[in-house]
Amino acid sequence: MHQYETYLDKIIDRTHTARYGLWSAMITAHSVFLSVAVALASLSAGTVKWQVQFIAYAAILCILLISSCFISSKAQYEDIGKRLAHYEEERSEVDLMQDIGRTSTRFKIVKWFEILAVIGLNVEALLLLSVILA
Numbered sequence: 001m002h003q004y005e006t007y008l009d010k011i012i013d014r015t016h017t018a019r020y021g022l023w024s025a026m027i028t029a030h031s032v033f034l035s036v037a038v039a040l041a042s043l044s045a046g047t048v049k050w051q052v053q054f055i056a057y058a059a060i061l062c063i064l065l066i067s068s069c070f071i072s073s074k075a076q077y078e079d080i081g082k083r084l085a086h087y088e089e090e091r092s093e094v095d096l097m098q099d100i101g102r103t104s105t106r107f108k109i110v111k112w113f114e115i116l117a118v119i120g121l122n123v124e125a126l127l128l129l130s131v132i133l134a
Contacts, residue, residue: 019073019114023069027066027067029121030062030117030124031059033124034060036055036128037052037053037128040052040131041053051130054127055127055128058120058123062117062120065113065116065120066113066117069117072109079099079102079103083099
């Protein structure tokens with residue numbers, strides 16, 4: 001069983017690394033799109049102005065979504081750290097169920113924010129491509 005637990009820990013660690021890598025890459029991509037949108041807005045005619053504005057707004061929203069993922073993850077690790085620091089304290093069944101509920105809710109929110117940010121990134125890319133090719 002020890003070998004299984006070691007393997008499980010490796011997989012969990014790789015999953016966290018991949019998730020943080022995805023978030024970092026998306027923040028970078030959205031920041032680039034935001035910068036390009038601002039540059040295009042200053043150079044473009046009024047015909048593509050709405051597209052450029054939409055790219056900028058979508059990038060800002062997606063950056064906020066991904067930043068929220070980082071904040072939620074940090075809060076989760078802080079909660080884990082508090083419990084580990086006070087491991088000798090006995091916790092009631094109600095407290096444990098509340099912790100599980102809070103963790104589950106955070107996980108679901110982060111999952112949705114990730115999906116929305118990926119969709120936003122694709123929309124931004126398509127709009128930027130349409131502006132460039134127009």
